[in-house]
Amino acid sequence: MTQPDFIPEPYTSQIEKGSFKWSSPSNIALVKYWGKKEHQIPANPSISFTLDACRTTTLLSFEKKEASNGFSFEVFLEGDKKDDFKPKIETFFKRIEAYLPFLKEYHFTIDTSNSFPHSSGIASSASGMSALALCLMSIEKELVPEMNDEFFLQKASFLARLGSGSACRSLEGDLIVWGSHQEINGSSDLFGVKYPFEVHDNFKNYHDTILLVDKGEKQVSSTVGHNLMHDHPFAEQRFEQAHDNLSKLINVFKSGDIDEFIAIVESEALTLHAMMMTSMPYFILMKPNTLEIINKIWQFRKETGLHICFTLDAGANVHILHPENEAEAIFKFINTELVAYCQNGHYICDRIGFGAKQLPI
Ligand code: DP6
Numbered sequence: 001m002t003q004p005d006f007i008p009e010p011y012t013s014q015i016e017k018g019s020f021k022w023s024s025p026s027n028i029a030l031v032k033y034w035g036k037k038e039h040q041i042p043a044n045p046s047i048s049f050t051l052d053a054c055r056t057t058t059l060l061s062f063e064k065k066e067a068s069n070g071f072s073f074e075v076f077l078e079g080d081k082k083d084d085f086k087p088k089i090e091t092f093f094k095r096i097e098a099y100l101p102f103l104k105e106y107h108f109t110i111d112t113s114n115s116f117p118h119s120s121g122i123a124s125s126a127s128g129m130s131a132l133a134l135c136l137m138s139i140e141k142e143l144v145p146e147m148n149d150e151f152f153l154q155k156a157s158f159l160a161r162l163g164s165g166s167a168c169r170s171l172e173g174d175l176i177v178w179g180s181h182q183e184i185n186g187s188s189d190l191f192g193v194k195y196p197f198e199v200h201d202n203f204k205n206y207h208d209t210i211l212l213v214d215k216g217e218k219q220v221s222s223t224v225g226h227n228l229m230h231d232h233p234f235a236e237q238r239f240e241q242a243h244d245n246l247s248k249l250i251n252v253f254k255s256g257d258i259d260e261f262i263a264i265v266e267s268e269a270l271t272l273h274a275m276m277m278t279s280m281p282y283f284i285l286m287k288p289n290t291l292e293i294i295n296k297i298w299q300f301r302k303e304t305g306l307h308i309c310f311t312l313d314a315g316a317n318v319h320i321l322h323p324e325n326e327a328e329a330i331f332k333f334i335n336t337e338l339v340a341y342c343q344n345g346h347y348i349c350d351r352i353g354f355g356a357k358q359l360p361i
Helices: 083-096 125-143 148-161 165-169 222-227 233-255 256-276 288-304 324-341
Strands: 016-029 044-064 072-077 106-114 175-178 192-194 207-211 309-312 317-322 347-351 357-359
Touching: 016 256, 016 309, 044 125, 044 165, 044 207, 044 233, 072 083, 072 233, 083 148, 106 125, 125 165, 125 357, 148 165, 148 288, 165 175, 165 309, 207 324, 222 317, 233 256, 256 309, 288 309, 288 317, 288 324, 317 324, 324 347
Parallel strands: 072 106
Antiparallel strands: 016 044, 016 357, 044 106, 044 175, 044 347, 175 192, 207 317, 207 347, 309 317
16 A cells, blocks of 8 residues: 555545544553654554553544635544634644545534543553544545454554654554564555454463553654654664564564564663663653662562563653563562652553444444
8 A cells, every 4th residue: 555545545435424433542661762754654663552541532524615725623522612722733634634535524523532631641642542543544434434353443544643652553453563664564654554463372461551651741742753864973883773673573573582572572662761871862751760760670670580571652650560470479560669750650551452432323
C-alpha cells in the first residue's frame, strides 16, 4: 500500500447524519519512535505492546451542513467543552482532508473520555487520535459500503498516524510494528501492522503497571523532542540501533528469552532519554523519583531473580513490565517499596490488550 491508495474514489453513497463510538487503548513502545520526517514518517521502526485498561472512548456525532472553507467541530472531554483541544484536531483534519474529502461537509461533535485521569501525565494522544480516526472511518465505511475490514483498519491506522505517530499502533493488538523493517514483511512507515511472527508464551498476558511519578504537563512536548533529532549528533547511530534492537527482539519473542528482552527494553528506554539529554537544546524529563524507582527495580531483580523491568515514555512516569506468573510477588514489591515514589501514591495496573472496539451508541 502506498499513500495514494488511501485517497478514495468519488463517493457514490450518502449519509445525512449519525454517530459512531469507538474505544481505543493506549500502547507502550518497546523499541521507541523518536525522530520523524515530513508527513509523520518515522525515522526508525518501533514496536509496542497494546494496552488494555488505559483507553479513550470517543463518540463522534455528525450532521450534514453547507460545504464551507473551514472545518466545523466542537470537542468535549468528560462533558466539558474543551476549546484548547481544537488546534490539535484542526491540524489533524488538515493533514487528513485529502484522504477523507467529506470532512468539510459535516459539523462534528467529538465527545471523548479517558479511563485514566486526564492529568495523569499518560499520553492520551495515542488512544485519543486512534479512537477519532476509527470514528471517521466508520463514516467513510457508510459512504463506501464495499470497503473490507482489512482496508478499514489499515486506513484508520494511516489516519491515526497523521494525528499522532504512536496512535497508529493503538488499533489492534497485542504487538504492533510501525515503520519499515527489513526482516518484517508487510511493515510500513505509513501504518501499524500486527507483529507477524511467533511469540513465546512467556510474553502472553504481560503486565504493565504504570507508576505515576509526575502528573504535571511536560515541559517539552514529544513533537518538539522529535524535531530535535534532525540535527542530533547521535541520530544516525540511534536509528540504526532501533533497527538492530527490533531484529534482536524477533529472536527474543521466538525463544522466550526474558533476560534478553529486559536488556533491550531497558536500554531503549534509557537511550530515548539519552537522546533528549544530548539534543540541542537539551532537556530532562525524568524526575528524581524516576531514578529512585529504576534503582529499586534493579536491586529487587538482583535479589529475587524475578523478571521485572522498566520502560519510559516521553515523561517521568515509569512503566513496570513483568510476566503474568510473577505478578503476585511483583505487586507486593510495588505496594511496599515503590508506591512512596508515586505522586499521591497513584499507579495504574494494566496489561497487554487486543486493540480498539466499536461500541453501541
Ligand atoms: C516516546 O506519537 O506522541 O512515546 O507523532 O509528534 O504525536 P507525535 O509523537 P508521539 O511520540 C511518542 C514517542 C514515545 C515513543 C513511542 O511511543 O514510540
